[in-house]
Amino acid sequence: MSDILILNGRVVDPASGLDAERDVLLRDGRVAAVEAPGGLNGAQAKEKIDAAGMVVAPGLIDVHVHLREPGQTYKESIKTGTAAAAAGGFTSVVAMPNTVPVNDSVAGLEWMLDEARGACVKLFAMPAATFGSNGEEITDFHALHRAGAVGFTDDGKPVLETRVMRTALVAAASVGVPISQHAEDTRLTGGCSMNAGPVAFRLGLRGMTIEAEAKIVERDIRLLREIERYEGLRPHLHVQHVSTAKAMELIRAAKNEGLHVTCEVAPHHFSLTDEAIGDYDTNAKMNPPLRAEADRMAVIAALLDGTVDCIATDHAPHARFEKEQEFERAPNGITGLETALGLALRVLHKGHGMKISRVMELMSANPAGIIAAAERGTLAAGSFADVVIFDPAAEWSFEAKRSRSKSKNTPFDGAAMLGRVAATICEGRVVYRGE
Numbered sequence: 001m002s003d004i005l006i007l008n009g010r011v012v013d014p015a016s017g018l019d020a021e022r023d024v025l026l027r028d029g030r031v032a033a034v035e036a037p038g039g040l041n042g043a044q045a046k047e048k049i050d051a052a053g054m055v056v057a058p059g060l061i062d063v064h065v066h067l068r069e070p071g072q073t074y075k076e077s078i079k080t081g082t083a084a085a086a087a088g089g090f091t092s093v094v095a096m097p098n099t100v101p102v103n104d105s106v107a108g109l110e111w112m113l114d115e116a117r118g119a120c121v122k123l124f125a126m127p128a129a130t131f132g133s134n135g136e137e138i139t140d141f142h143a144l145h146r147a148g149a150v151g152f153t154d155d156g157k158p159v160l161e162t163r164v165m166r167t168a169l170v171a172a173a174s175v176g177v178p179i180s181q182h183a184e185d186t187r188l189t190g191g192c193s194m195n196a197g198p199v200a201f202r203l204g205l206r207g208m209t210i211e212a213e214a215k216i217v218e219r220d221i222r223l224l225r226e227i228e229r230y231e232g233l234r235p236h237l238h239v240q241h242v243s244t245a246k247a248m249e250l251i252r253a254a255k256n257e258g259l260h261v262t263c264e265v266a267p268h269h270f271s272l273t274d275e276a277i278g279d280y281d282t283n284a285k286m287n288p289p290l291r292a293e294a295d296r297m298a299v300i301a302a303l304l305d306g307t308v309d310c311i312a313t314d315h316a317p318h319a320r321f322e323k324e325q326e327f328e329r330a331p332n333g334i335t336g337l338e339t340a341l342g343l344a345l346r347v348l349h350k351g352h353g354m355k356i357s358r359v360m361e362l363m364s365a366n367p368a369g370i371i372a373a374a375e376r377g378t379l380a381a382g383s384f385a386d387v388v389i390f391d392p393a394a395e396w397s398f399e400a401k402r403s404r405s406k407s408k409n410t411p412f413d414g415a416a417m418l419g420r421v422a423a424t425i426c427e428g429r430v431v432y433r434g435e
C-alpha cells in the first residue's frame with residue numbers, strides 16, 4: 001500500500017464542517033493529514049494526484065445493494081458489484097440478504113464477508129430479520145451482530161406481522177442496530193406491477209397504492225413509540241427507499257416527535273416518474289415503483305429540508321432474459337451504483353440548488369452513521385483512507401454497456417449525468433480510476 005498525496009482539491013467533508021481547498025495525505029490506509037494548500041509540500045508520497053477543479057470527499061456509502069452472491073451470480077457477484085460500486089465513487093456498500101440461500105445464519109454471513117469473495121470496497125451486510133425472510137421467527141441477532149451484521153432486514157419483503165416486527169425492533173435495540181424495513185403492505189399489492197394512477201390505467205396494469213407504503217411506516221412508527229414508552233428501549237427504524245409524499249410526512253412527524261427513525265431515498269425516485277415506463281419498459285420496473293410527479297417533488301423537498309437521511313441505490317441487477325418478459329412477469333429492480341452520484345448532482349445540486357456538502361452528507365456522512373461505520377464517512381485525520389475524487393462540472397452520458405455490473409437493467413442508459421468520478425480510493429488503495 002503506497003502513500004497518496006491529493007493536491008489542490010476542494011475538500012468537502014460535512015462531518016468535519018469542511019468545504020475548502022485542502023491537500024490530503026493518505027498513509028497506511030488512513031487519512032494522515034488534511035492541510036491548507038502548500039501545507040504538505042514537504043511530504044513524501046509514492047503517488048501524487050492533482051485534484052485541481054475536483055471535489056475530494058469521503059468515499060460514498062450505500063446502505064442498500066443487492067450483490068446476488070451466493071446463488072444468483074449470473075446477475076451479479078460480490079466482485080462485479082463492488083467493482084461497479086467503486087466506479088460510482090462508493091467505498092462501502094451494505095449487502096441485502098435476499099440471496100439464495102437467504103443470508104440468515106452466522107455461517108452465511110461469514111461466507112459473504114470473507115475476503116475470498118473478492119470485494120474491492122468495504123463490504124458490510126444486513127442479514128435477514130427473520131429466518132428465510134419468511135416473516136415468522138427472528139434470526140439470532142446477537143450472534144449475527146457479533147459476526148458483523150450492521151442491521152437486519154427482510155428487504156424485498158416487509159416484516160409484515162406486527163408481533164414479529166415488535167420482537168425484531170426490541171431485539172435490534174438490544175444489540176444497537178437498526179431494523180431496515182421494506183415498507184409495503186403486501187396484502188394491498190398482490191398482482192400489482194407499478195404505481196397506481198393514470199399511467200397504470202392507460203397501460204392496463206394493476207397499481208400499488210401509496211397507502212401500501214404509508215400503512216407499514218405508520219404501524220412501525222407506532223411500534224417505536226410504544227416500545228420507547230413502555231419498555232424503556234430506543235429502537236432504530238430505518239425506512240428503505242421511501243417513494244411517497246404520505247410516507248415522508250409520517251417520517252417527518254416521527255422525527256419531530258423525537259423517535260429514532262431514519263430513511264433513505266433511491267436516485268430513481270427523485271429522478272423519474274411512472275411516465276418513464278412508457279410502453280411497458282421493464283427497465284423502469286422496481287419496487288417500490290416509480291411514482292407520480294407530486295410524490296417525486298415531495299421526495300426532493302424532503303431531501304432538501306433534512307427529513308431524508310441518505311441516498312441509497314437499491315442496486316438490483318437482473319439478467320437480460322429476466323427483464324425481457326411481459327411487464328407483469330419481469331422482476332423488480334434496476335442497477336444503480338454507477339449512476340447515483342451523477343443523478344444526485346444533476347437533479348438535486350444543479351436542478352434544485354442542493355449544496356454539494358449536503359449531497360455528500362446524504363451519500364457518505366449520514367449513511368456511515370446509520371450503520372455505525374466507525375471512522376468512515378469523513379476525512380478527519382485518523383479515519384480510513386476512503387476517498388472519492390470527482391469533477392463536479394463534468395457533463396456526460398451513462399452508457400449501460402460500459403457498466404462494471406454484470407447486469408445492464410437500467411432506465412438511465414444514455415441519460416445525462418453531472419459530475420464524473422476521477423478516482424475512488426478505499427483504505428488507501430486506488431480501486432477505480434476514471435477513463
Ligand code: DOR
Pocket residue numbers: 066098155156157182285286287288314316317331332333334
Ligand atoms: O426493485 C426491487 N428489487 N425491490 C426490491 O424490493 C427487491 C429488489 C431485488 O432484490 O431485485
